[in-house]
Amino acid sequence: MASNLLFSPFVSSIEPSFWHKAAQLKLETDMLQEVPRSVWGYYSSPDVQPFSLSVDYSAFNVDPENESNRQIACGVYLNKNTIESFKACDKKELLKTYGEELLKNVHSGAVLDNPSLLSSFFVLTFADLKKFNFYYWFAFPSPALPAYRNHGKPDNLPEILSDSQMRSLVNGHSVLPKRQRGFFGVKVNDTDSVEVITLKQYLDLTKSNEDFKLYLGFVDSSSYPESPGWPLRNLLIVIKHYCPSLLEKGIDVIALRGVNIHSVVNSLVFQIKLQESSPKITDDSASSFVGWEKNNRGKYGPKFVDLSGIMDPTKLAERAVSLNLKLMKWRLLPSLDLDVLKSIKVLLLGAGTLGCAVARNLMAWGIHRITFVDSGRVSYSNPVRQSLFLHKHCADKGELKAKAAANALVEIYPGSESEGIELSIPMPNHTTSDLKSAEVLDSLISSHDVVFLLTDSRESRWLPTLLAAGKRKIAITAALGFDSYLVLRHGIPLEADGEGGAKLGCYFCNDITAPGNSQADRTLDQQCTVTRPGVSSIAASLAVELLVSLLQHPLKGCADSKEDCCLGFVPHSIRGFLAQFQQMLPSTPAFSQCIACSPAVLQEYRKRGNDFLQEVFKNSKHLEELTGLTQLHSKTEEADIWEYSDEEAAGDST
Amino acid sequence: MDLPTFKEQCERFLSVSDRIKDGWTIIQANSLSTCDFYLKKRISRILNVETSNSNPEECEPGNEPEITDFEDPSSEDTSNFPETVTWEYHVMFSESYGVPVLYFNCWKNDGSILRYEEILSWLHSEMKSQLIENRWQSITQQEHPVLGRPFYMLHPCKTAEYLNLIQKESSVNPLVSWLSSFGGAIGLNIPLNYGVSPLVGEQ
Numbered sequence: 013m014a015s016n017l018l019f020s021p022f023v024s025s026i027e028p029s030f031w032h033k034a035a036q037l038k039l040e041t042d043m044l045q046e047v048p049r050s051v052w053g054y055y056s057s058p059d060v061q062p063f064s065l066s067v068d069y070s071a072f073n074v075d076p077e078n079e080s081n082r083q084i085a086c087g088v089y090l091n092k093n094t095i096e097s098f099k100a101c102d103k104k105e106l107l108k109t110y111g112e113e114l115l116k117n118v119h120s121g122a123v124l125d126n127p128s129l130l131s132s133f134f135v136l137t138f139a140d141l142k143k144f145n146f147y148y149w150f151a152f153p154s155p156a157l158p159a160y161r162n163h164g165k166p167d168n169l170p171e172i173l174s175d176s177q178m179r180s181l182v183n184g185h186s187v188l189p190k191r192q193r194g195f196f197g198v199k200v201n202d203t204d205s206v207e208v209i210t211l212k213q214y215l216d217l218t219k220s221n222e223d224f225k226l227y228l229g230f231v232d233s234s235s236y237p238e239s240p241g242w243p244l245r246n247l248l249i250v251i252k253h254y255c256p257s258l259l260e261k262g263i264d265v266i267a268l269r270g271v272n273i274h275s276v277v278n279s280l281v282f283q284i285k286l287q288e289s290s291p292k293i294t295d296d297s298a299s300s301f302v303g304w305e306k307n308n309r310g311k312y313g314p315k316f317v318d319l320s321g322i323m324d325p326t327k328l329a330e331r332a333v334s335l336n337l338k339l340m341k342w343r344l345l346p347s348l349d350l351d352v353l354k355s356i357k358v359l360l361l362g363a364g365t366l367g368c369a370v371a372r373n374l375m376a377w378g379i380h381r382i383t384f385v386d387s388g389r390v391s392y393s394n395p396v397r398q399s400l401f402l403h404k405h406c407a408d409k410g411e412l413k414a415k416a417a418a419n420a421l422v423e424i425y426p427g428s429e430s431e432g433i434e435l436s437i438p439m440p441n442h443t444t445s446d447l448k449s450a451e452v453l454d455s456l457i458s459s460h461d462v463v464f465l466l467t468d469s470r471e472s473r474w475l476p477t478l479l480a481a482g483k484r485k486i487a488i489t490a491a492l493g494f495d496s497y498l499v500l501r502h503g504i505p506l507e508a509d510g511e512g513g514a515k516l517g518c519y520f521c522n523d524i525t526a527p528g529n530s531q532a533d534r535t536l537d538q539q540c541t542v543t544r545p546g547v548s549s550i551a552a553s554l555a556v557e558l559l560v561s562l563l564q565h566p567l568k569g570c571a572d573s574k575e576d577c578c579l580g581f582v583p584h585s586i587r588g589f590l591a592q593f594q595q596m597l598p599s600t601p602a603f604s605q606c607i608a609c610s611p612a613v614l615q616e617y618r619k620r621g622n623d624f625l626q627e628v629f630k631n632s633k634h635l636e637e638l639t640g641l642t643q644l645h646s647k648t649e650e651a652d653i654w655e656y657s658d659e660e661a662a663g664d665s666t
Numbered sequence: 667m668d669l670p671t672f673k674e675q676c677e678r679f680l681s682v683s684d685r686i687k688d689g690w691t692i693i694q695a696n697s698l699s700t701c702d703f704y705l706k707k708r709i710s711r712i713l714n715v716e717t718s719n720s721n722p723e724e725c726e727p728g729n730e731p732e733i734t735d736f737e738d739p740s741s742e743d744t745s746n747f748p749e750t751v752t753w754e755y756h757v758m759f760s761e762s763y764g765v766p767v768l769y770f771n772c773w774k775n776d777g778s779i780l781r782y783e784e785i786l787s788w789l790h791s792e793m794k795s796q797l798i799e800n801r802w803q804s805i806t807q808q809e810h811p812v813l814g815r816p817f818y819m820l821h822p823c824k825t826a827e828y829l830n831l832i833q834k835e836s837s838v839n840p841l842v843s844w845l846s847s848f849g850g851a852i853g854l855n856i857p858l859n860y861g862v863s864p865l866v867g868e869q
């Protein structure tokens with residue numbers, strides 16, 4: 013019973029390393045040239061990967077890789093510079109060009125010296141290296157005709173050859189020259205052994221008059237029981253050219269479907285004849301070609317792959333950073349909530365020593381939405397202490413700190429969403445304070461989830477404290493002395509109406525004087541005082557860790573200082589003394605007459621808004637009258653202790 | 667474990683692999699770097715889980731009309747043949763941990779690497795989830811030390827502990843014990859042939 017012989021097409025299989033190499037070639041060597049390149053492909057018997065013709069990084073090498081169980085295929089890589097030229101090039105013409113090349117190699121006898129030319133292919137590509145998207149289309153050119161038929165069902169190899177014959181087949185095949193292994197001949201010597209010969213020897217022997225059984229052989233890529241793989245199609249073209257009579261009579265072909273002694277038994281023996289109804293082709297050049305690969309939808313069309321996940325450096329960094337954090341969750345803290353960190357927006361008031369250090373610690377926790385507010389410029393003393401700045405930022409009066417810091421974050425981590433805003437924070441008793449800046453600050457605090465107060469004066473913390481309290485935002489203060497530090501989270505009232513007041517105090521709750529112009533009272537010496545360098549990074553780290561712990565607590569900013577989260581304790585404040593290397597965790601309640609967070613002040617701001625601020629900017633005594641502090645008035649030392657600066661002059665950020 | 671011990675265990679492992687045709691090879695680069703010596707194995711598997719990336723709308727650049735006159739009556743329809751995924755395993759040596767480390771990667775025919783979630787769902791469909799959960803907690807994706815491309819890695823933090831436990835059982839190649847214990851979680855099966863002591867194995 014005869015049936016039409018169908019060939020199982022190759023399925024292209026591209027290793028990631030091929031795309032890496034192709035991208036590198038395009039960027040470093042070819043650039044805008046469209047040069048066809050010779051490439052090596054590999055295929056194997058179906059016990060490895062059925063149907064597949066694969067290319068990897070070694071495709072572009074001068075010599076093919078020497079892996080014993082893979083067969084070599086000779087291909088061409090055609091990269092187009094634009095999607096338009098990829099689309100526009102004539103696909104039929106291309107197939108014809110490489111198909112005719114194949115026929116030329118058959119007719120010239122080149123394929124007899126190098127049979128791997130028979131497994132010819134080409135791949136048309138367009139690489140969009142901005143998006144790391146690749147379009148590609150493989151073709152395995154072959155003449156469309158003639159058509160063949162199977163003479164009955166193919167036999168299993170063990171029905172034809174004895175065990176010892178199969179063993180000698182495997183051994184004989186493995187010692188053929190590398191490029192002769194894809195296509196070969198098998199000559200049966202006796203009942204125990206066969207001789208594996210080259211294609212050329214096979215063709216010669218077909219003309220011999222001696223009496224022996226002869227098989228054509230090829231390494232088959234197909235795993236289908238009745239259809240051989242694509243390599244046979246071009247091999248039969250060789251037979252048609254050199255001994256056409258064999259195809260009229262019927263030719264015995266061993267389809268090697270395993271190249272070791274265990275898998276060789278899966279091989280088949282086909283008996284193939286030309287189809288009688290097949291149109292007789294006498295002139296090869298008139299024949300048309302087939303071989304374009306179908307895409308994933310089963311249509312003749314290009315394939316597409318998005319490799320940004322493994323090639324885009326920004327995505328690689330993103331994944332590495334998030335995996336680092338996930339590892340912490342997987343290995344140590346299963347209940348750690350990383351999503352809350354990813355989504356949070358943080359406002360840093362001050363882009364100095366503290367601001368830089370806080371930003372770096374936030375990034376390490378996967379918090380990437382950071383806005384800096386600062387009015388200063390980077391000066392020559394800054395880069396050694398302020399970790400986001402370099403010497404080059406100091407030139408020409410210095411870059412704006414807020415902008416330079418925001419840019420640095422993107423340079424460190426391209427996934428950062430950072431912004432720098434030049435703004436001086438309006439302060440009580442400072443006549444230069446303007447209402448417009450107050451409005452900007454108000455809307456900045458509204459649009460962020462967390463505010464860090466990292467400026468270097470007590471007055472500059474007043475408005476942000478009030479605004480954060482009014483909007484129930486998490487606010488964390490870090491302040492430095494020469495060898496001491498304070499990190500404090502401002503309490504947030506549990507009830508949203510704000511009338512109940514916070515359980516925990518703000519920065520001003522312990523400090524019952526209204527913020528005056530402390531900078532005016534200071535001697536120059538005090539203003540020039542620097543802190544021990546480690547103090548700011550310790551305080552900044554603690555401030556960020558306090559925020560992270562707080563965010564893990566179900567009550568977030570409203571959490572009590574006695575409570576725990578998965579990371580441990582969430583203290584109200586941390587005070588450290590470097591001279592003693594000591595640290596305390598005092599917790600102080602909110603003060604009902606606080607000049608920054610008490611209900612009276614919040615209400616006044618809500619009612620009178622700018623009028624109220626205008627009054628305070630002129631004279632802070634108004635605050636004391638408002639809260640009834642006038643009679644309480646007593647000077648505390650503490651206010652000054654916490655306000656030392658790193659700046660060479662009275663700058664605006666510590 | 668030191669590098670010479672690791673290499674010696676790899677050679678022993680390879681001799682068994684060669685005998686039973688298990689497909690492992692030793693990759694040795696010319697460079698002097700220690701990690702340029704590793705065992706490699708490649709397996710192709712049927713992809714039987716849903717993966718992203720094959721958005722049919724995006725398969726074609728723009729709206730190029732499909733070409734229909736390429737039809738070929740002599741070619742078999744292979745569209746029903748399931749897509750395969752190539753898995754590659756590397757057994758390397760970590761100088762800093764002093765233990766072997768498993769790197770692996772798996773990619774589809776278009777060269778895209780399976781995402782973490784996709785690999786997990788494949789593994790879940792194949793084996794006991796308990797084993798996976800324990801081991802997968804220490805899988806990260808990072809640059810391969812030799813190839814410089816993203817690979818998955820089974821973090822070696824637990825390996826030293828494990829090796830100490832099995833060291834007493836000296837007749838078995840420690841590399842084999844470790845591989846069969848840790849490799850299972852990423853679909854790497856170590857046949858029993860490796861488990862026998864070299865003396866018995868040779869007879």
Ligand SMILES: [Zn+2]
Pocket residue numbers: 517518519520521602603606607608609610
């Ligand atoms: Zn207060």
